[in-house]
């Protein structure tokens with residue numbers, strides 16, 4: 001049935017991922033095979049798994065700098081595992097409280113032989129990483145206003161938020177002015193990634209934490 005068939009790999013995958021595309025194919029296939037039974041992706045996601053989930057995450061890779069990046073609420077590994085595949089020069093900490101999801105993430109780290117990933121079974125507000133990270137990513141965790149207390153305290157002075165968002169990203173920034181002052185986030189702005197490359201563009205809210 002067409003509505004439960006894995007999307008054919010778009011040409012943009014090889015363009016975006018270069019020599020990491022083979023490993024990304026393996027992760028995508030693992031997610032297609034086990035994601036629904038493990039409650040990681042919904043039943044309607046297979047026909048758009050590459051475009052909406054994997055490539056959408058991979059578009060963020062060029063924004064990362066060598067250093068320590070935390071992904072808050074990694075779930076199925078989006079964007080954390082895709083970014084760890086795409087950027088072997090960056091160290092990642094995946095922060096995810098749910099046991100079953102943590103087991104999946106650890107299984108994937110082993111299966112894909114990723115040596116740049118640590119998985120922590122924690123809520124972001126409890127994790128012992130205050131002021132330690134260079135950048136923080138998150139996707140589909142909560143509104144920017146509510147995400148700030150979970151992410152900004154983990155960043156060192158000068159560290160950067162890289163938060164994946166939908167079409168309402170600019171409005172989310174406007175609704176978070178009070179929290180931005182409280183968590184010392186300056187220069188919050190929306191960047192659109194993937195225009196002309198994939199059907200689903202990715203929007204990120206970027207912002208810098210100043211002590």
Ligand SMILES: C[S@@+](CC[C@H](N)C(=O)[O-])C[C@H]1O[C@@H](n2cnc3c(N)ncnc32)[C@H](O)[C@@H]1O
Nearest residue numbers: 072073074075078096097098123124139140141
């Ligand atoms: C809707 S899922 C999104 C998962 C993944 N980022 C994605 O885009 O597919 C939200 C994830 O955030 C996690 N989460 C919720 N509250 C959290 C918190 N306080 N700290 C860290 N992770 C949290 C949930 O367990 C869940 O895996």
